[in-house]
Amino acid sequence: MQKVLDLIKNPSFKIAILVFVLVAFSAGLVGIYFTQIPPEQPILFPHNRHVNLQIQCLYCHSGAWKQASAGLPTEQKCWACHGQLKKYFDPVVPVSEWPIELQKLNDYAVNNKPIKWVPVYQVPDFVHFNHRPHVAKGVACETCHGDMSKKTVATLEQTVNMGWCIDCHTKKSANDPVLQAKLLDCGTCHY
Amino acid sequence: MAVLADSTKSFAHPIEHDHEAHLREEHLMLDPRPRGEMNAMVMEAMTTTSWKFWAVAAFLAVVVVICLGYYWGYMITSGLGVAGINRPIYWGIFLVNTVFWIGISHAGTFVSALLKVFKAEFRRPFTRAAELMTTFGLVQAGLSIFMHMGRVWLSYWLMPYPNERGLWPNFHSPLAWDFLAINTYLLSSTMYLFMPLIPDLAMARDRSTGWRKSLYRVLALGFRGTEGEWAHLRFAMNLFAFAILPVMFSVHTIVSWDFAAAMRPGWSSTIFGPYFVIGALQSGISAVAMVLIVVRATMKNMKYFIRPEHLDALGKLMLIISMAWAYFFFNDYLVQWYNGDKWTDLLLHFHEEGPVGWMWLAMLFFNIAVPWATLWNKSIRRNPTALFAIGFFVNVAMWFERYIIVPTSLSINRFPFTYQFYKPGVEIPLSFGTLALFILLYMLASRIIPLVPVWEVQEGQMAHSLKKFGNESIITISDLEE
Amino acid sequence: MSEKLSRRDFIKLAGTGIAVTSAITGCGPASRYTTREPYTKMPEYNYNGKSTYYATTCRECPAGCGIVVRTMQGRAIKVEGNPIHPVNLGKTCARGQASLHGLYNPDRIQEPGTRTRGDSALTAIDWEAAIQIVSDALTSDPNSLVFLSGLANDHVYDLAVELCASIGAPKPIRFSAFELFESQATLRQATKTVFGSTNPLYFDLANSDVTYSFGAGFLETWQNPVANTRGFSKFRRGSDKRGYLVVFEPRMSQTAMKADEWIPVAPGTEGLVASAIGKLVAEAKLGSAPVAFKSVNIEEASTLSGVSVETLERLATIFANAQAPLAIPPATASGAPNGLGSVISTLNLNVLVNNLGKPGGLYLSPDAAIPAMDSSATYKDLQDLVGKINAGKVKTLFVHGLNPVFEFPASLGFEASLANVETIVSFSTYADETSSIADVVLPDHSALESFGYQRVKTNTLVPILSGAQPVVAPFYNTMSTVDLLLVAGAKAGGKAILPYKDEVEFIQAKIEPLMEAADGYFNGADLPTYWASFQQFGGWWQNSNSSTAPVSAGSLDVAPQISTELSIGEGELFLHTYLSPILAEAGANKPWLQEVPDPATTVMWNTWLEINPKTAEEMNLANDEVVKVITEAGEIEVSVLVYKAIRPDVVAIPFGQGHKNYGRYASNRGANPADLFGSTVNEAGDLVYSSQKVKIEKTGKKYPLSRMEGYTKLERDLGEH
Amino acid sequence: MTDKKMLLAIFPDVNPAAVGIKTLRELGIQDDHVDVISGLPITEAMMGRKKHPSHVPTIAFGGAVVGFVLGGLLAFWTPISYPINVGGQPIISGPPSVVVLFELTMLGMLLSTFVGVFLDSKFPNYEPKEYVTEVSDGKIALLIDCLGDDEDKIISALTNVGAESVRQAEAHQL
Amino acid sequence: MANHNIPEVKANWEETSGVWGMSIDMDVCSGCQACVAACAMENNIAFVGEEDSGYGRSLHWLRVEHTFEGEYPEVEATPFQPIGCQQCGHAPCEPVCPVFASVHSKNEDLNLQVYNRCVGTRYCANNCPYVARVFNMRDYERPEPLPNQFNPDVTVRRRGIMEKCTFCIQRIHQGQDKAKADGRELLDGEVVPACAQACPADAIVFGRLDDPESKVSKLSKAGRGVKLIEELGTLPRVTFLEEEKTYGRTG
Structure with a gap:
């Protein structure tokens, strides 16, 4: 018993405990960090290049102005443009000399495989988000998704949580009590 | 002052008069012992354990681990389906237990605060034992509420705290009041338990060694007994004694609003508040009596502190409350007889003739017939075994009463198509788990904190003396009234 | 094939995504590891995240x-x-709603396989081998090949008929528990006797003002319950006058519960009651009764049926004074020794009040949109088939769309006879009693994954060919049976080669004549356009009514031969068996259908025995007690349900449960009352089952029935308070 | 100038201790230089001393007010912060608010009383203090702040009126 | 059931007639349970199995009630009565929820159950006079590939959560969204909940109560209309049209 007490009183024991706690804490932090870094996409799609070519968001994510889901373009749609770009279409240029991401796209398109995109903006399935009214009211895509002309793959620009939604809804509808009642109604998103 | 001066010697004096000897034997307040000796007795009671104590404690610990740890974990991971609730009986034994334990916890405050306010001297040796019951009973009540929740891991949403959603609890809901009231009660009863404990902890600190010394040194907070410390404590304890009583009444009435605020036949009734409070006292005071009898029988030196006079007084209280309870119970039928709502009528008949009609009968028998028939008798009141048995049956019957109010009443609603039976499932081990946890906590606490508030007893003894009027020796004039 | 495969993979993955998302509901945005995929080749009208609707036919x-x-x-x-579909006009029944649980049933057969007789597990084979097996069968002795088919797969049946005819095999046999329990053959024969037509009768419930039903559960399973319910809705509330419904049957069915009057007649006396009413109506209207009703002794009818003379007279008056009276023939009661006579009597009642071809009366449905190749088999035909199998004359048995081992009563001896069949080939989508003993299992697509068509035979005044198309890509490695037969036929060569490339071409060939059909809902200039419309609208139908008024074939002048024999077998109680309104013959493997309460008793997930409270008291039986129900043919054990609305001399058991092997939701659940049936057939060749007498023995066991309704569980009389 | 000293006088009972205090007062030692340590809550009146000042009542009242305000916030402000209609009831309604106000007022009062005891008594305080453990056996101790010159005078005076011992007080770990 | 035409309640009801309403004609309801199955399919309702359903734990949002009255042979069946949430205007379930999981939609005047806020106290269910609420006792197993059938517009509920009929609010939202995208008002009958859509007897009629011209408004005010236990002041939005067991009664 006395030995145990001595051990506990030993300063190195206390230091060991402290080190252990620190290590466990940092391990937790690292774990949290790994869950927070942007997910790896199958293709590092350069949004910035496309946006800078004046391609509208709705050209590819065409669902956003008429339905809940914005949608993702099919690789057919990708290929519709890329197939016409002389640089890549030219049979003289072998596939292996294409930019690496385009090689991947080619692989998907030729083999008719779906591209498994990893969603960046995601709401839990008890939240029903509808793009259409937002686009119809003139909310710019950048408001939530950030300036895509400066990004390659999409990153999470906003912590998408209820406080953020409600905050914006409250501000936008400050002058219209009827609209506010609708925008702050639980049943608008949760059912 | 005279008594205090005598107190050191009186024990050595030969007892001259039979009646006086009898009175001293009867009343703890007249039977002082040297304070050092008394302190030693309490310390001894705390430190003496036998293998039986540890055997029982180990057994209870196993029960707690299995019944609470395992079964609750099982229920959380697989859903409330493992319990017996169904549609429309959405509240079952967990809520029965909640009401029951809150009821138990009521008597602790009742005897320690109400009797203090009314300066009833016999309370002194057992206020702490009763107050301890309040705290631990509330713990069980709280646990039962958590068990009953469908998603207990989100129970913190009941707490009012600022959040980015701007959503707060709904204070229209009796459950939100419950949260406030039970927490207020738990906090204040814990504080009310702790404050009078400080001087005793200081005493224990002065008399112990080893880990107990370190523990008591921390817990006693550096209390010495200076004039100022006593003055602050005295005021605080008086204020608590007054203020905790309305809190106590509010808690149990709010628990009753959980039912009475609902639009259900048989529940929606304004009589529920006082009815629940009286019901709580009925089971709580019986539980105090039971605990005192057990403590007296099992702990060393406790026969000195807890005497038949205390059992006698509690027995009288039980009788009075039983009568009041019977009256409120009758009111349920009285009101129904006048308003004649057909669903309530059906419900009341279902209580009597339904599948648990035997519970209804047992409840009437043990809560009314038994106390009325027995507690008139002084010798029964003073007989620990008899009083324990009565207290036990009163408690069982009060549990039945809550069972009839909660799941049995839920069987009946305005849509006969949906009627169902209630068959408890995992509620049974969990109920035993809470009971075991209560006893275990109590047992462990009885070995850690002085179960008798020594300083309060000594304070009482200091001020009591026998006065002689003619040939009669009495403490107070009220003794003549018997 | 590759395109199909990739789409199927996609569906699987999407399913996983949904499952993951559903599993983490409530945990906030932690679904980081789900993926979203666009279609690789998405049709231009299809958006990711938007619904597409496909018209098809419920099977x-x-x-x-x-x-x-x-x-x-x-x-x-x-x-x-x-x-827009004229039969059901946008409405469905519970079974149709739950058909998705058939599509996504966890117990579907996922790939073709073979087994040694007696084994439970299948050995997977590829479709090449499967085609070889079928083509071998087609090249062997055609006389030893028998094709058994269900009712809800017209195109498969049609192809089988063509194939069998081409190779010289016997005509496929078509049957189902529907035929058995509603004694369709009896109705067909009675229609022929009374009206001289083979077209089905149309009962214009919607425009009737007084309807007497002699026990057809037309709101439950008889003919098309959805259309009947729609008609019933009009009958009650469609016009200013509220229709009055009287139902005569020994046990109050769901239909009788909706009736204004329920007349509990003794089993088998429905025809007698109809005749008695006919006689009284005739006497009131015409002064004297025609031959068909003349010989009826009202007193005797009253005694036998248990309906008082006053009631008969009152009901006859109502019927006689009605503007549009309608009598609906018995269904269950047709399965009595006197079944044919009963049906003829009720049809005669219609002839008597002359509602033929009038609103609220009787019509003959038009000929089918494309020529009907069938008339379903009778029970007699099945007995002949079993005889043939037992004689060793059947080497190969094809089974499609039917679960004969379950649906044919045990007394038929079908299962035992299978030992004499060399190869049993099942095309079943699900693991069921038949496919689990079959030697070769070649799963067809499920109904929602396949093309097809179905002639609408009942409840219609216009010719309808309801079209089916796949609404999803096939989930598993299954193959359309039509494709399989065509490919195998081509492989077998000779007469087995049919002039169709695949299933779609076969169906297109069948519907091609409709392109020019007059007054169609749509027409097409060319086949592809027409085919597209056929898929889009979910079939083809005529716009205008082309029904005909039935003409009496003089049956009123013939005294009917109503047998006085009312019961078969020994025992103190009649057994009333009916098709479960919710499960019917094959719904038991759909979990949500199992959980839909039976309309009359609210029982879920099990079989029960309905018994009158008085009888139960006499026999000292209470709810949930398990009893043994015994006939000469067999015995079953079933839980008791005390049912107020049943004659004291009758007990009732629904058919639909009692599967031995039909997936996890149906297997070993409840009991099959068909095990109790004998083998007597009536004049029309239908099995006599509704006059079966049974004995009941207590077993001392208890099995609580799962019921939605709760008050009888409390066993309290609510009337007191 | 002489040193300040702290003496600890131990009396066997209340009466001699009261006499001792009177004696000290006669010796010119003010009441606020004397503290009484006792195992029982003997009142100031028994000792013939002034009532000890206490802040606990004030703190308790303040706590009650704070609790009441908090209750008001919960009952009247939180519903408006995200107004949600339930059962057709007004967003801010009287009867439920009474319950909230009551509970939080009581909680505020009781909690602050408890905290007040801690503040006023400087709990917890584990520093070494002048104390004798016999106090809880019934002895009464007087702690006397005095000048070193008066020490002998005080010792003899107190011993005369019944003090069991009067000695230099030593602070030690409790 | 009871037809107490208490004047005050009626007057109050006129004032807050509600937005969405339903009428159920008990005279034509054939009890076929199509609505029950359609509801389950539309709303991702879990099936609970024989034991649990027999013990009153089935998750039907809609139940078709009926009973038998009298003794044989004078036994009569009461009309089939599909009972789900009555979407009360003054819903007793709402104020008792401590966490605002059961709330009222100001916009649609519907009773909402916010699944993700629910902590499972089940108080709302106790306080619902219509016994319309059901509780997820367990995570009921839906083996693969059954989850493929889930309606993505409706949350899949887990254990410990209350649920109830929503008047198919997802369809209401879709209808409104579509009308808004088209720049027009919603038409009567454009939004139909799954039960009304399936009902072969057309017994269930759904629509806007605030539109006096809608079919449901007219039916709700018809003479046969009865609201369930409206004497409690719950302002239910479902009207039951009573059965008349008479021969040839007009109207």
Whole structure:
């Protein structure tokens, strides 16, 4: 018993405990960090290049102005443009000399495989988000998704949580009590 | 002052008069012992354990681990389906237990605060034992509420705290009041338990060694007994004694609003508040009596502190409350007889003739017939075994009463198509788990904190003396009234 | 094939995504590891995340209701009625709604396989081998090949008929428990006797003002319950006058519960009661009764049926004074020794009040849109088949769309006879009693994954060919049976080669004549356009009514031969068996159907025995007690349900449960009352089952029935308070 | 100038201790230089001393007010912060608010009383203090702040009136 | 059931007639349970199995009630009565929820159950006079590939959560969204809940109560209309049209 007490009183024991706690804490932090870094996409799609070519968001994510889901373009749609770009279409240029991401796209398109995109903006399935009214009211895509002309793959620009939604809804509808009642109604998103 | 001066010697004096000897034997307040000796007795009671104590404690610990740890974990991971609730009986034994334990916890405050306010001297040796019951009973009540929740891991949403959603609890809901009231009660009863404990902890600190010394040194907070410390404590304890009583009444009435605020036949009734409070006292005071009898029988030196006079007084209280309870119970039928709502009528008949009609009968028998028939008798009141048995049956019957109010009443609603039976499932081990946890906590606490508030007893003894009027020796004039 | 495969993979993955998302509901945005995929080749009208609707035909029963299935990202998520389909006008029944649980049933057969007789496990084979097996069968002795088919797969049956005819095999046999329990053959024969027509009768419930039903559960399973219910709704509330419904049957069925009067007649006396009413009506209207009703002794009818003379007279007066009276023939009661006579009597009642071809009366449905190749088999035909099998004359048995081992009563001896068949080939989509003993299992697509068509035979005044198309890509490695037969036929060569490339071409060939049909809902200039419309609208139908008024073939002048023999077998109680309104013959493997309460008793997930409270008291039986029900043919054990609305001399058991091997939701659940049936057939060749007498023995066991309704569980009389 | 000293006088009972205090007062030692340590809550009146000042009542009242305000916030402000209609009831309604106000007022009062005891008595305080453990056996100790010159005078005076011992007080770990 | 035409309640009801309403004609309801199955399919309702359903735990949002009255042979069946949430204007379930999981939609005047806020106290269910609420006792197993059938517009509920009929609010939202995208008002009958859509007897009629011209408004005010236990002041939005067991009664 006395030995145990001595051990506990030993300063190195206390230091060991402290080190252990620190290590466990940092391990937790690292774990949290790994869950927070942007997910790896199958293709590092350069949004910035496309946006800078004046391609509208709705050209590819065409669902956003008429339905809940914005949608993702099919690789057919990708290929519709890329197939016409002389640089890549030219049979003289072998596939292996294409930019690496385009090689991947080619692989998907030729083999008719779906591209498994990893969603960046995601709401839990008890939240029903509808793009259409937002686009119809003139909310710019950048408001939530950030300036895509400066990004390659999409990153999470906003912590998408209820406080953020409600905050914006409250501000936008400050002058219209009827609209506010609708925008702050639980049943608008949760059912 | 005279008594205090005598107190050191009186024990050595030969007892001259039979009646006086009898009175001293009867009343703890007249039977002082040297304070050092008394302190030693309490310390001894705390430190003496036998293998039986540890055997029982180990057994209870196993029960707690299995019944609470395992079964609750099982229920959380697989859903409330493992319990017996169904549609429309959405509240079952967990809520029965909640009401029951809150009821138990009521008597602790009742005897320690109400009797203090009314300066009833016999309370002194057992206020702490009763107050301890309040705290631990509330713990069980709280646990039962958590068990009953469908998603207990989100129970913190009941707490009012600022959040980015701007959503707060709904204070229209009796459950939100419950949260406030039970927490207020738990906090204040814990504080009310702790404050009078400080001087005793200081005493224990002065008399112990080893880990107990370190523990008591921390817990006693550096209390010495200076004039100022006593003055602050005295005021605080008086204020608590007054203020905790309305809190106590509010808690149990709010628990009753959980039912009475609902639009259900048989529940929606304004009589529920006082009815629940009286019901709580009925089971709580019986539980105090039971605990005192057990403590007296099992702990060393406790026969000195807890005497038949205390059992006698509690027995009288039980009788009075039983009568009041019977009256409120009758009111349920009285009101129904006048308003004649057909669903309530059906419900009341279902209580009597339904599948648990035997519970209804047992409840009437043990809560009314038994106390009325027995507690008139002084010798029964003073007989620990008899009083324990009565207290036990009163408690069982009060549990039945809550069972009839909660799941049995839920069987009946305005849509006969949906009627169902209630068959408890995992509620049974969990109920035993809470009971075991209560006893275990109590047992462990009885070995850690002085179960008798020594300083309060000594304070009482200091001020009591026998006065002689003619040939009669009495403490107070009220003794003549018997 | 590759395209199909990739789409199927996609569906699987999407399913996983949904499952993951559903599993983490409530945990906030932690679904980081789900993926979203666009279609690789998405049709231009299809958006990711938007629903597409496909019109097709419900195949849960033979009625042929048009449905529209909502799909999203390749998954069928909801069945809705096809609002333009003339049979059901956008409405569905519970079975149709739950058909998705057939599509996504966890116990589907996922790939072709073979087994040694007696084994339970299948050895997977590829489709090449499967085709070889079928083509071998087609090249062997055609006389030893028998094709058994169900009712709800007209195109498969039609192809089988062509194939069998081409190779010289006997005509496929078509049967189902529907035929058995509703004694369709008896009705067909009675129609022929009374009206001299083979077309089905149309009962214009909607425009009737007084309807007497002699026990057909037309709101439950008889003919097309959806259309009947729609008619019933009009009958009650469609016009200013509220229709009055009287139901005569020994046990109050769901239909009788909706009736204004329920007349509990003794089993088998429905025809007698109809005749008695006919006589009274005739006497009131015409002064004297025609031959068909003349010989009826009212007193005797009253005694035998248990309906008082006053009641008969009152009901006859109502019927005689009605503007549009209608009598609906018995269904269950047709399965009595006197079944044919009963049906003829009720049809005669219609002839008597002359509602033929009038609103609220009787019509003859038009000929089918494309020529009908069938008339279903009778029970007699099945007995002949079993005889043939037992004689060793059947080497190969093809079974499609039917579960004969379960649906044929045990007394038929079908299962035992299978030992004499060399190869049993099952095309079943699900693991059922038949496919689990079959030697070769070649799963067809499920109903919602396949093309097809279904002739609408009942409840219609216009010719309808209801069309089916896949609403989702096939989930598993299954193959359309039509394709399989065509490919195998081509491989077998010779007469087995049919002039169709695949299933679609076969169906197109069948519907091609309709392109020019007059007054169609749509027409097409060319076949592809027409085919597209056929898929889009969910079938083809005529716009205008082309029904005909039935003409009496003089049956009123013939005294009917109503047998006085009312019961068969020994025992103190009649056994009333009926098709479960919710499960019918094959719904038991759909979990949500199991959980839909039976309309009359609210029992879920099990079989029960209905018994009158008085009888139960006499026999000292209470709810949930398990009893043994015994006939000469067999015995079953079933839980008791005390049912107020049944004659004291009758007990009732629904048919639909009692599967031994039909997936996890149906297997070993409840009991099959068909095990109790004898083997007597009536004049029309239908099995006599509704006059069966049974004995009941207590077993001392208890098995609580799962019931929605709760008050009888409390065993309290609510009337007191 | 002489040193300040602290003496600890131990009396066997209340009466001699009261006499001792009177004696000290006669010796010119003010009441606020004397503290009484006792195992029982003997009142100031028994000792013939002034009532000890206490802040606990004030703190308790303040706590009650704070609790009441908090209750008001919960009952009247939180519903408006995200107004949600339930059962057709007004967003801010009287009867439920009474319950909230009551509970939080009581909680505020009781909690602050408890905290007040801690503040006023400087709990917890584990520093070494002048104390004798016999106090809880019934002895009464007087702690006397005095000048070193008066020490002998005080010792003899107190011993005369019944003090069991009067000695230099030593602070030690409790 | 009871037809107490208490004047005050009626007057109050006129004032807050509600937005969405339903009428159920008990005279034509054939009890076929199509609505029950359609509801389950539309709303991702879990099936609970024989034991649990027999013990009153089935998750039907809609139940078709009926009973038998009298003794044989004078036994009569009461009309089939599909009972789900009555979407009360003054819903007793709402104020008792401590966490605002059961709330009222100001916009649609519907009773909402916010699944993700629910902590499972089940108080709302106890306080619902219509016994319309059901509780997820367990995570009921839906083996693969059954989850493929899930309607993505409706949350899949887990254990410990209350649920109830929503008047198919997802369809209401879709209808409104579509009308808004098209720049027009919603038409009567454009939004139909799954039960009304399936009902072969057309017994269930759904629509806007605030539109006096809608079919449901007219039916709700018809003479046969009865609201369930409206004497409690719950302002239910479902009207039951009573059965008349008479021969040839007009109207």
